[in-house]
Amino acid sequence: MHDKSVRIHSDVVAQAARDALIRRGVTIQDIAEIVYEMQLVYNDGLTLEHCVNSVERVLRKREVQHALLVGVELDELAEKKLLSSPLQQIVESDEGLFGVDETIALGSVFTYGSIAVTTFGHLDKQKIGIIKKLDTEPGQRVNTFLDDLVCSIAASAASRIAHSMRDLEEDGGTFADIEPQQLGPKPKNNEL
Amino acid sequence: MHDKSVRIHSDVVAQAARDALIRRGVTIQDIAEIVYEMQLVYNDGLTLEHCVNSVERVLRKREVQHALLVGVELDELAEKKLLSSPLQQIVESDEGLFGVDETIALGSVFTYGSIAVTTFGHLDKQKIGIIKKLDTEPGQRVNTFLDDLVCSIAASAASRIAHSMRDLEEDGGTFADIEPQQLGPKPKNNEL
Amino acid sequence: MHDKSVRIHSDVVAQAARDALIRRGVTIQDIAEIVYEMQLVYNDGLTLEHCVNSVERVLRKREVQHALLVGVELDELAEKKLLSSPLQQIVESDEGLFGVDETIALGSVFTYGSIAVTTFGHLDKQKIGIIKKLDTEPGQRVNTFLDDLVCSIAASAASRIAHSMRDLEEDGGTFADIEPQQLGPKPKNNEL
Amino acid sequence: MHDKSVRIHSDVVAQAARDALIRRGVTIQDIAEIVYEMQLVYNDGLTLEHCVNSVERVLRKREVQHALLVGVELDELAEKKLLSSPLQQIVESDEGLFGVDETIALGSVFTYGSIAVTTFGHLDKQKIGIIKKLDTEPGQRVNTFLDDLVCSIAASAASRIAHSMRDLEEDGGTFADIEPQQLGPKPKNNEL
Known part of the structure; x- marks a missing residue:
């Protein structure tokens, strides 16, 4: 049952998720490049900044x-050999039939609609840009959850762009007509 | 990228999942009782054994x-205060908007069809039997993931019974006509 | 392959979806009442207007x-006996193992996160307010898809309120502090 | 509310779904070829017959x-211009942001686990074999739902093969060791 007394402020959670990504070697720019590569052909005027x-x-x-918090935690615990057996071996070896990595990533992809889901599946197989790098990092690195999370974020951001393009077209515009910031976060909090 | 050399046999994984459940105080019988309570009215001849x-x-x-392996691991790590902050506080306090607990449980519920999904949602709110006990356990116990996993297993088992009942009715039978074992595991391995 | 030449403006689609709901006897107020009944206890200052x-x-x-457009279309076609057999009989009889009705409704629930999914499952079993009325309407009425769609809209609206409450609490406020319109649609188009 | 008196036998439903596929120009062989092309590299001894x-x-x-029944019905109704506006135009033009086609297909893919979901997304973008043919059929043909359904069936069948391969490897075997029929339907009814 939920204990309200130990609640964490959402700004702290947001910052921790961002820090986790950076700490694991993934920049916002890296993910944006995947989005740009996928969406450029369909969206006139689209820039990397969008x-x-x-x-x-x-x-x-x-x-x-x-x-992000859960996935990166599991990757880092596996890297330090701190998971119990056999989960340690399953995560460490990036077992193809594991599935919990995709499931966690899918949970957030779903919130961007079915187009995001198919884009996620596509990226998960194609592994372009930073996703490929994560999947093939040598040595003791464990990115079992992280590569799916990056696919998920890229697919979600791409889906937002596809939906926005549609609205722009209806107004007779293109991405050339809007400031990149209009696609960015609102000034305060999560979406109301 | 998947490393085949550290592969774990599926019997080991199956046993570990079962052990995790028991270690956290949940028996097969506990889950079966939830299924029985939900399905009895719709299914003539259904016994607890089915x-x-x-x-x-x-x-x-x-x-x-x-x-099960991932969820129980996270609950146990949270109990030992071994997760990093702020994930530790989020899991420990069973934060209502966390969602990853439901997402992981949903991943396996989905494999039993949309009827299993709605049953999962129902159980997650109603919290009958062992689910209620897990949700209100006093002291340092963390069952944030486990209660959703138990809902998931119960919803899946209930969905299997609903589908089986339909087949039985078409043959003019009821659960009274079939051995409980016919609903149980096949002799070997996972489903081919 | 997509043919852009017959594109429908999103305002037309929005209006048609709304009309479909009203035509089938469901008002915004009916759905809001379900949301209010579910969320009142958790949210200080919440009004029906929110x-x-x-x-x-x-x-x-x-x-x-x-x-909404797809679900209501199928209900209305079934009512007019215009679906081909055996789909006509399956939809008309509200076959319990059909599942496509829940699947279509789930597709939009997913976009509001896993809390919306469990709330949907709960409503689908509990059938409160207008949902119960739809499920038991006498005569030739077919609401096989509609009742799940209403569950889906109510669950999504409830999930938005739960997430908003969290943001309010962090700012030391309650729903009494915000205008109902702040929870409503943005002035223009779909979400960018 | 469900009316049991008009129940359709599951054999009738199974046959109708199969007939719908064939009527729309898709053979079992067509789908099997997609599965074979995707899975051959990973599975020693795999034949088209498997x-x-x-x-x-x-x-x-x-x-x-x-x-299948719902998707093909909607495609055929759209082809005959029998859907109401604006759904008629949306389905007819294979509107990229429609999403209900993917949602219905995803509903059945989910039952084969998260590997099936990513494979579905991949196929939905790559459009190999019959899927490409369906997507580009000239004239008045509407395959808006069908192409996603074929992706879904192929992804599900491929996922079954990946899971089976794992079981075979654990027993020291390959697909060369098993009869194709072992992967096929059970003698009776749906899965109990």
Whole structure:
């Protein structure tokens, strides 16, 4: 049962999720580049800056932050050999039939609609940009959860851009007409 | 990238998932009682033994086993204060908007169809039997993931019974006509 | 492959989804009442007006509008006996193991996070307010898809309120401090 | 509320789903070829015949059959211009942000686990074999739902093969050691 007395402020959670990503070697720029590469052909006037803002906005969602905190924690525990057996071996070896890594990533992708889900599946197989780097990092590195989380954030940010393009087209505009910041986070808190 | 050399045999994973459940104070019987209570009115001839077998069969699924291993690990790490902050506080306090606990449980519920999903939602709010006990356990106990996992297993086993009942009715039979074991695990391995 | 030449403006889609709901006898007020009944205990200062606005906002989402258009179409076709056999009989009889009705409704619930999913499951079993009325309407009425869609909209609007309450609490406020319109639709278009 | 008096036997539903697929120009063989192309590299001894059997087994699942019946019905109604506006235009033009087509297909993919979901997303973007043909059929043909359904069946059958391979490897075998029929439907009814 929920104990309200130990509540963490959402700004703390947001910052921790962001820190986790950076600590594991993934920048907002890295993810934005995947989004840009996927969406450029469909969206006139789209710049990398728009994609950076869309990624920033995705990172403001609670579901995304919580998924990041859990996934990176499990990767780091596995790296330090601190998980119990056989979970340690399953995570460490990036067992193909494990599935909990995809499930956690899917939980936050779902909040961006079914187009985000198919884009996630595509990225998970194609492994472009930083995703490929994470998947093939040598040595003791464990990125079992992280690579799926990055796919999830990129797919979500791409889905936001596809939906925004549609609204722009209806108004007779393109991405050239809007400031990148319009795709970015709102000034305060999570979405009301 | 997957490293085949450290592969764990599926029997080891199955046993570890089962052990995790028991170690946290949940018996197959406890879960079967929830299933029985939910399904009795709809299914003539249904016995607790049929429900025990259906739960046993659900526990043979990889998705279910992996979800159990991850969820129980996180609960136990939180109990020992071994998660990093702020995840430690979020899991420890069973934060209502966390969501990753439901997401992991949903991942395995999905494999039993949309009826299992709605039953999961129902159980998650109603908290009958062992689920209520887990949710209100006093002291340092952390069951943030476990209570959702138990809902998930019960909802899946109940869904299997609803589908089986339909097949029985088409043959003019009821649960009184079939051995409980027919609902239970197959002799070998996971489902081919 | 997508043919852009027959594109429908999103305002037309939004209006059609709203009309479909009203035509089938469901008002925004009906859905808001379910939300209010579920959320009142957890949210100080919450009024029915806040819930009306939250429902209005949910109805601005493309996923929700498309789900409504498809579900109501299938109900109405079934009512007019215009579906082919055996789909006609399956929809008409509200076959318990059908599942596509829940699947379509779940598609839009997912976009509001895992708390919305469990709330949906709960409502789908409890059938309060207008949902009960839809489920037991006499005569030739077919509401096989509609009752799940209403559960989905109510669960999504409730989830938005739970997330908003959290933000309010962090600022030391309650719903008494905010105008109902703050929970409502933005002035223009879908969410960017 | 469910009316048992008009119940359709599951054999009738299974046959109707199969007929719908064939009527729309998709053979079991077409889908099996996609599965084979995707899985060959990972599975020693895999033959097209194994894939045919895996597809046949997937087609025995209620979720899959119901999704097929609904999706093909909507495609055919759109082809005959029998949907109401604006749904008619949305389905007819294969509107990229529609999403209900993916949602219905995802509902049945979920029952095969998270590996099936990512494979579905991959196929939905790559559009190999019959999927490409469906997506680009000229003239008045509407395959808005069908192409996603075929992706879904192929992804599910592929996921079954990946899981089976794992079991085979644990026993020191390959697909060369098992009869294709072992991957196929059970003699009776749906899965108990």
